[in-house]
Every structure is written in C-alpha cells, then in structure tokens.
Amino acid sequence: xxxxGDNNFQDEALLRPIGHFGKGFLLTVTILVGxxxxxxxxxxxxxxxxxxxxxxxxxxxxxxxITNFVFFIGISHAGTLISAILRLCQAEWRRSITRAAxxxxxxxxxxxxxxxxxxxGRPDRALFVIFHGNLTSPLLWDVVSISTYxxxxxxYLYLPLIPDIAILRDRKARPQxxxxxxxxxxxxxxxxxxxxxxxxSIMAVIVIxxxxxxxxxxxxxxxxxxxPMWHSTIFGPYFVVGAxxxxxxxxxxxxxxxxxxxxxxxxxxxxxxxxLGTLLLVMALLWxxxxxxxxxxxxxxxxxxxxxxxxxxxRGPYAPYFWAMVVTNFVIPFSILCNRKTxxxxxxxxxxxxxxxxxxxxxxxxxxxxxxxxxxxFPRGTYFPSWIExxxxxxxxxxxxxxxxxxxxxxxxVSVWEMKEGREVSVAETAERxxxxxxxxxxx
Amino acid sequence: xxxxxxxxxxxxxxGCQACVxxxxxxxxxxxxxxxxxxxxxxxxxxxxxxxxxxEYPRIKMRFMPVLCQHCDHPPSTKVCPVGATYxxxxxxxxxxxxRCIGCRYCMNACPYTIKYFNWFRPQREEIQQxxxxxxxxxxxxxxxxxxxxxxxxxxxxxxQAAVEKRSLREGDxxxxxVESCPARAMYFGDLDDPTSTVSKLSKSSRAFRLLEELGTxxxxxxxxxxxxxxxxxx
Numbered sequence: 001x002x003x004x005g006d007n008n009f010q011d012e013a014l015l016r017p018i019g020h021f022g023k024g025f026l027l028t029v030t031i032l033v034g035x036x037x038x039x040x041x042x043x044x045x046x047x048x049x050x051x052x053x054x055x056x057x058x059x060x061x062x063x064x065x066i067t068n069f070v071f072f073i074g075i076s077h078a079g080t081l082i083s084a085i086l087r088l089c090q091a092e093w094r095r096s097i098t099r100a101a102x103x104x105x106x107x108x109x110x111x112x113x114x115x116x117x118x119x120x121g122r123p124d125r126a127l128f129v130i131f132h133g134n135l136t137s138p139l140l141w142d143v144v145s146i147s148t149y150x151x152x153x154x155x156y157l158y159l160p161l162i163p164d165i166a167i168l169r170d171r172k173a174r175p176q177x178x179x180x181x182x183x184x185x186x187x188x189x190x191x192x193x194x195x196x197x198x199x200x201s202i203m204a205v206i207v208i209x210x211x212x213x214x215x216x217x218x219x220x221x222x223x224x225x226x227x228p229m230w231h232s233t234i235f236g237p238y239f240v241v242g243a244x245x246x247x248x249x250x251x252x253x254x255x256x257x258x259x260x261x262x263x264x265x266x267x268x269x270x271x272x273x274x275x276l277g278t279l280l281l282v283m284a285l286l287w288x289x290x291x292x293x294x295x296x297x298x299x300x301x302x303x304x305x306x307x308x309x310x311x312x313x314x315r316g317p318y319a320p321y322f323w324a325m326v327v328t329n330f331v332i333p334f335s336i337l338c339n340r341k342t343x344x345x346x347x348x349x350x351x352x353x354x355x356x357x358x359x360x361x362x363x364x365x366x367x368x369x370x371x372x373x374x375x376x377x378f379p380r381g382t383y384f385p386s387w388i389e390x391x392x393x394x395x396x397x398x399x400x401x402x403x404x405x406x407x408x409x410x411x412x413x414v415s416v417w418e419m420k421e422g423r424e425v426s427v428a429e430t431a432e433r434x435x436x437x438x439x440x441x442x443x444x
Numbered sequence: 445x446x447x448x449x450x451x452x453x454x455x456x457x458x459g460c461q462a463c464v465x466x467x468x469x470x471x472x473x474x475x476x477x478x479x480x481x482x483x484x485x486x487x488x489x490x491x492x493x494x495x496x497x498x499e500y501p502r503i504k505m506r507f508m509p510v511l512c513q514h515c516d517h518p519p520s521t522k523v524c525p526v527g528a529t530y531x532x533x534x535x536x537x538x539x540x541x542x543r544c545i546g547c548r549y550c551m552n553a554c555p556y557t558i559k560y561f562n563w564f565r566p567q568r569e570e571i572q573q574x575x576x577x578x579x580x581x582x583x584x585x586x587x588x589x590x591x592x593x594x595x596x597x598x599x600x601x602x603x604q605a606a607v608e609k610r611s612l613r614e615g616d617x618x619x620x621x622v623e624s625c626p627a628r629a630m631y632f633g634d635l636d637d638p639t640s641t642v643s644k645l646s647k648s649s650r651a652f653r654l655l656e657e658l659g660t661x662x663x664x665x666x667x668x669x670x671x672x673x674x675x676x677x678x
Contacts, residue, residue: 050585051546052563057484059557061548121546121561121586128526128545139525139549225553226519226658374557375655376510378493379484 011419014412017262018173021409024261029405032398039395042388043118051121053388060371060381064389065119068396070363071246072112073146073218074239078247079105080153081211082279084204092430093275095422096267099415100258101251102157107403108250109150111396116142118392138220149207149214156203159196162186163417178410215243222366229298229309229370238290245283245329246359249352252276254404256349258413267414270345277348280355281337288330291362308373317382318369321361328358446612447535448593449635449663450622451645452509456629459507461492466624467511470594472580474566487560489591490621506669509630511621512537512558512591513654513662520550520559529588535635535663536593544587551588555655559590593632594619614640635663 046053056063079101086094117123133140166186169179186192219239222230232238252273259268295314298306313322333351336342372381385393407413467473467490476486490511497504514537521529521537528543529550539559551559565585568576576582579596583589601617614633622630633640642665645651650667 050562050564052480052485056563058486058560059484059551061551061561116547119547121548121588122544125526125543125545128543132526132528132543134522134524134527136522137525137549138523139547143525221549225523226555227552371552375555375658376493376557378491378510379557381484 010423011416013262013264013266014414014416014419015168015171015173017408018168018410018412025405025409029402032402032405035398036395036402039392039398042391042395046118046388046392047123053386055384055386055389057381057383058379059374060368060383062119062367062371063383064385064393065115067360067364067367068393069112069115069119070218070239070367071360072108072115072396072400074215074243074246074359074363075250076105076108076112076149076153076247077211077215077240077243078108078251079103080149080156080207081105081244082248082251084156084207084211087200087204088208090430090433092422092426093272095418095426096264096414097251097255097272097276098418099157099160099411100254100413102153102160103404103407103413104247104250104254105153106150106157107407108400109146109153110403111400113146113150114399115392115396138217138224141217142221145210145214145217149210152203152207152210156200156207158182159200159203160415160418161411162196163188163193164412164415167416168411212240215240222370227370228303228305228373228375230366232294234290234294238294241283241286241290242359242362245280245287246355248276248280248283249355249359252280252348252352253356256345256352258408259345262408262413264414267419273345273348274340274343277337277343277351280333280348280351281343284330284333284337284355288334291326291329305373305375308377309370312369312373313365316369317372318365321365325358325361325365328354329362330358333358445533445636446634447636447663448514448598448617449535449633449642449646449665450511450514450593450619451631451642451651451665451667453629453631453645453667454506454508454669455650455667456627457507457509458627458629459492459494459505460626462624462626463490463509463621463630464488464492466620467591469575470577470580470620471592472576472582473560473589474562474568474583475572476564477567480563485563487589489560489589508666509621510556510558510654511664512593513556513660513664514591514593516661516663517659518554519658519660520554523549523553525549529590534598536595536598537590538592538595539588539590541581541583541587541589546586546588548588555658555660559588561588562586 054063054065083094083098083101086098117126120126129140129143133143162182162184163186165179166183166188169176169183173179186196216236216239219235223232223235225231255268255272255276259265295310298310312318332354336347336351368383372383374380468475468488471489473487473489480486490509493508493510495506495508497506514531514535516531516535518531518537521531524530525547526543526545528540528545529537530540531537546561548561551557551561562583562585566583579600597619598617601612605612605616614637618632622632631642631645633642635643635646637643645667646665648667651665652668653662653665656662
C-alpha cells in the first residue's frame with residue numbers, strides 16, 4: 001500500500017528539491033566546504049600549538065568560542081520549542097514551518113557543542129566529563145541537558161518525518177536503502193497514523209521543559225559563579241528569552257532562503273512571516289524588559305565591582321558592542337515589526353538579520369566584559385580574537401548551513417503529509433472546533 | 445588533621461619579590477617570553493600586587509603578595525566538570541594535571557584570578573632543563589595550574605617525621621615563598637593548632653582576608669599595615 005494512495009497529489013513542489021542539485025546549490029556548497037576546510041586547518045593549528053594562538057589571555061579566559069557556544073545553543077530554541085508550542089496550540093499555520101524549524105535545532109546543537117570542544121585546552125580528554133563527571137559543576141549539567149535535548153529533538157524531528165520518508169520510498173527516490181530503513185515500514189494505515197499522532201504529541205510535551213532547561217543551564221554556567229554581572233538570578237529566564245528570540249530570527253531567515261531557493265512561495269506565505277514577525281516582536285519586547293531590569297538593578301545597587309563591568313559596557317571599551325546590541329536587538333526589529341505594513345517578508349528578514357547580529361553581541365557582552373574586569377583588578381585584561389577564532393566562527397556558520405542544505409536535499413523541508421492532512425482533515429476539523437467555542441453547541 | 449594556612453605581614457613586606465622567584469624555581473613554573481608576558485600570559489603562582497596611592501609628588505606605594513587563597517569554601521572547585529581541582533582534607537586546594545580538560549571554568553569562577561593556564565607547551569631553555577625540581581611534576585600544554593602551598597614539601601616532611609617516629613612539628617613544612625622571605629613577613633603553619641604562630645597571628649586585630657565579604661574563607665591571612673608607617677620621602 002502506498003502512503004499517498006491517491007492520484008490528486010498537489011504538493012509535487014515540495015519533493016522537487018530532493019536529489020536535484022542546481023548550479024547555485026553546488027556553488028554554495030563549494031564555498032561552504034572551502035570555509036569548513038579552512039576552519040579544520042585553523043583548528044589543527046590550534047591543537048598543534050595550544051590555545052595560545054587565540055586572543056585569550058589573563059584574565060579573559062573565555063572569548064569567541066564560549067560566545068558562539070551560547071549563541072548557537074540559543075539558536076537551537078528556534079525549532080523544537082516553537083514547533084512544539086505551535087503543535088500543542090493547534091496553530092494551523094504551523095504546518096509548513098515546523099520541519100524547517102526542527103532541523104535548525106538538531107543541526108545547530110552539534111555546532112554549539114562543537115564550540116565547547118574548540119575551547120578545551122585538552123580536547124583529547126573531553127570524555128573525562130563522562131568518566132569523571134563532577135555533579136556540582138554547571139558545565140556537567142550542560143552536558144546532561146544538551147545531550148537530552150539533542151536526543152529528544154532528534155526523535156521529535158524524526159517522528160513527523162516518517163510518513164514523508166515513506167513517500168520517498170514509494171516513489172523510488174534515491175538513496176533507496178536509506179529511505180527503506182528510515183521509513184520503518186510505514187504504510188499509512190489509520191492505526192499507524194493514530195500511533196504516530198500520539199507519539200508526536202507526547203514528544204511535543206516532553207521537549208518543552210527540556211528546551212527550557214537547556215538554556216537555563218547554559219545561563220547557570222555564568223550565574224552560578226560569584227563574578228560581577230554574571231551572578232544574577234534572572235539569567236535563567238533572560239537567556240531563555242534571548243534564545244527563543246534569536247531562534248525565531250534564525251527560523252525566519254531559513255524560511256526566506258528556502259522560499260526563494262526552492263520556489264515555495266505557495267507554502268511559506270506572507271502570513272507565515274507576518275505571524276512569526278509578531279512572535280519576534282513579542283520576544284523583542286520581552287528581551288528589552290529583561291535587559292532593562294538587569295542593568296537598572298545593577299546600576300541602582302552601585303556595587304563597585306559590578307559597576308566596573310557595567311561602565312565597561314555602557315561607556316567603556318565595550319560600549320560600541322553594547323549599544324550596537326541595543327540598536328540591533330530592539331530599535332531596528334521593534335520599529336519594523338510594530339507596523340503591519342512593514343511586517344512583510346522583506347521586513348521580517350531585515351529584522352531577523354538584525355536580531356541575529358544583536359543576539360551574538362549580547363552573548364559577547366555578557367561573556368567578555370565581566371572577565372576583563374575581575375574583582376582583584378590585577379590584571380585588567382583586553383581581548384581581541386585572533387584569526388583562528390574568527391576562522392572557526394566562520395567555519396561554524398558554514399558547517400551549520402551545509403548540514404541544513406544537505407538535509408533539505410535528502411528530505412522534504414516542508415512536511416508533505418502534514419500539508420496534505422491540513423488540506424483534507426484540518427480545514428473541516430478547525431471549523432468544527434470553532435463551532436464548539438460558540439454558545440449553544442455541545443462540548444467536543 | 446592540620447589545616448594549613450599562611451599569614452603575610454604587610455608591615456614587614458618590602459615588595460622585594462624574593463617569594464615570586466623562589467616559587468617560580470621551586471615549582472618549575474614556566475617562563476614565558478616578553479611578547480607573551482605583554483599579553484598577560486606570564487605565570488606567577490605568587491605575585492606582588494602593587495597599588496599606588498596619592499598623586500605625584502605625594503605618592504605612596506603599597507605591595508601585597510597574592511597567591512592562591514586556599515579558600516575553605518573555594519568557588520573554583522565546585523565548578524570543575526571533571527573534579528580536577530578539589531580541596532584536600534588538609535584544606536589545600538589542589539589541581540590534578542592529568543585530569544584537567546582545560547576548560548578554564550575554575551579560573552573564571554575564582555574571584556582572586558589566581559589560577560594559570562598553559563597556553564603553549566612550556567618553553568624551557570637547556571640550562572633551565574637542568575635545574576628543574578624533580579619533586580614537582582611538569583605540566584603539559586592546555587591545563588590549569590596553581591599554587592599548591594608546596595604540597596610536595598609536606599609529603600617530604602611527613603615522611604621525615606615518620607622516619608623519626610614523631611608527629612609533624614611547626615616548621616617541618618614551609619613553602620618556598622615563606623622560607624625565602626628576607627623580611628620574614630610570611631608565616632606558615634597549622635591554623636587549627638592554637639599554639640602555632642599563624643593561628644595566633646590570625647587572631648590579631650590587624651588580620652584581614654582578601655575579599656572576605658564573599659564568604660570564601662581564605663586560609664591566607666594578611667596583617668594590615670598599621671604599626672609601622674613606612675613611606676619613601678616623608
């Protein structure tokens with residue numbers, strides 16, 4: 001029995017990118033592979049000579065790698081969390097975007113975790129974290145929560161992918177063996193579909209607390225120390241908000257590129273960008289609220305060690321980064337997104353690009369200025385990244401895009417069966433649901 | 445069991461840095477070249493922190509030797525993901541070099557910024573190779589290192605005491621910095637022994653601890669300047 005099972009299949013456009021490699025695609029891949037290879041060279045250089053080849057010094061022991069780690073883990077909140085919330089809320093407009101979102105999570109988690117490895121002085125001993133784990137270390141909590149999240153979000157990506165893999169198997173797409181194994185013999189019977197729905201719902205509920213825990217724990221790496229402007233109780237929620245914020249921005253950018261490259265204007269419509277743009281606006285406001293609360297509390301308290309860090313950010317050497325962050329994270333996205341007229345595809349893309357830059361700057365201005373201004377002011381440091389760190393950052397981005405592109409050539413980046421289900425089942429179901437909200441109707 | 449601690453009398457400290465040199469030699473602490481030192485990558489398990497007070501021409505210099513404070517509640521040990529740094533039963537905060545993964549979390553969590561990282565493989569000239577202290581292990585690149593209160597000397601002192609069939613006496617175990625101080629500004633001993641010099645001095649009205657308010661309970665105790673106001677040109 002075939003999964004699609006009927007003749008009037010309308011979503012041919014979603015399957016078209018699979019196995020078809022255009023000129024633009026190959027060119028992009030070539031460039032990205034070049035960047036990644038350069039990154040591998042830079043890393044081998046670092047391994048050979050030691051971390052001294054970075055711009056790190058005393059007392060700035062953490063720099064670009066940790067900033068990127070926090071940033072990429074933040075981006076991972078795009079997918080699974082947003083997709084799970086939209087699924088649970090039965091937001092029908094989610095159907096064409098959940099897959100694109102979930103892939104971001106799974107791919108970017110690898111990149112984030114890799115940045116921790118880049119930062120280690122002894123990467124050869126990385127597994128000691130498992131063999132000799134120390135439970136009181138927030139870094140160990142990180143390892144636990146990130147690996148749980150990676151497992152959970154991989155399952156959550158995979159489950160809704162099964163029917164689509166089965167479709168590809170039925171259509172004899174290549175590599176056939178891959179689709180045959182991964183489709184788990186799914187044939188699309190009612191029983192199978194019901195079980196799949198239950199499994200997806202369970203996973204959607206489970207991944208939400210895991211996702212929240214991940215970025216909370218990332219913030220605790222800083223907040224659990226007693227260093228000025230790290231030791232803050234709001235860091236947990238502040239980081240989660242920032243993560244969802246940057247995550248939505250990454251999702252909008254990914255969608256815009258997919259829409260353009262794969263000609264999916266019919267599936268990723270203005271309305272999707274408008275809705276996500278509204279979400280992004282909400283997160284921009286939340287982010288501003290948290291930032292304001294955090295900095296005002298520090299300033300009002302006026303504790304000297306905290307003030308050294310505070311002033312380094314607002315009017316010292318880190319002021320350009322700090323104010324650029326305020327502009328890119330709040331001023332630009334807010335002014336674009338608060339207006340229905342500018343909340344278009346182009347508008348949301350500009351806002352999202354700005355937020356991506358801004359959230360990276362936010363992570364940077366959290367990590368570095370505190371280290372530059374330790375409590376015992378000898379020494380006060382400076383930090384400027386070396387070519388190694390810059391190369392590895394570029395390679396991290398390139399690797400992320402490569403893996404994402406690779407996925408979109410193997411599997412449909414917009415869920416085929418969920419579109420079909422939306423068309424055939426949900427339109428009627430939603431109308432029915434709305435009817436039950438109204439007076440005079442029995443509860444469903 | 446002893447609780448090892450140090451008292452540094454700032455009234456007596458001349459800022460001569462003999463402790464710095466003694467420590468460096470005793471513990472095989474790598475020497476870095478000028479270029480690296482300018483980046484702030486020099487390694488000094490104990491360093492003399494200068495502060496300048498007043499404005500020219502009425503200037504007053506103060507000196508304060510700072511080493512690992514061997515906190516009773518060290519913020520650095522609990523954050524280590526692999527347990528490479530810990531407080532031993534005698535209160536010495538120790539670092540296991542073969543265990544350290546080089547994540548530098550402990551360095552960031554330490555409010556005294558007193559741990560050091562091996563950014564490169566230590567470069568030693570041939571002459572230095574010949575004068576390495578065989579009792580102190582050499583650190584590879586990529587690990588964190590720090591003051592151990594010359595723990596190797598404790599092991600040796602304890603063995604000696606065992607041979608002589610007696611318990612450790614005051615003065616059996618002294619770190620290199622304390623031993624080398626020409627002004628005798630540094631004292632070392634068991635803080636839990638009420639008769640020891642350090643325990644008596646730690647109760648002095650001049651005694652204070654660095655960043656006491658953080659609750660780290662350092663076992664390095666300073667005696668503030670007060671009895672003798674020495675200043676150049678007054």
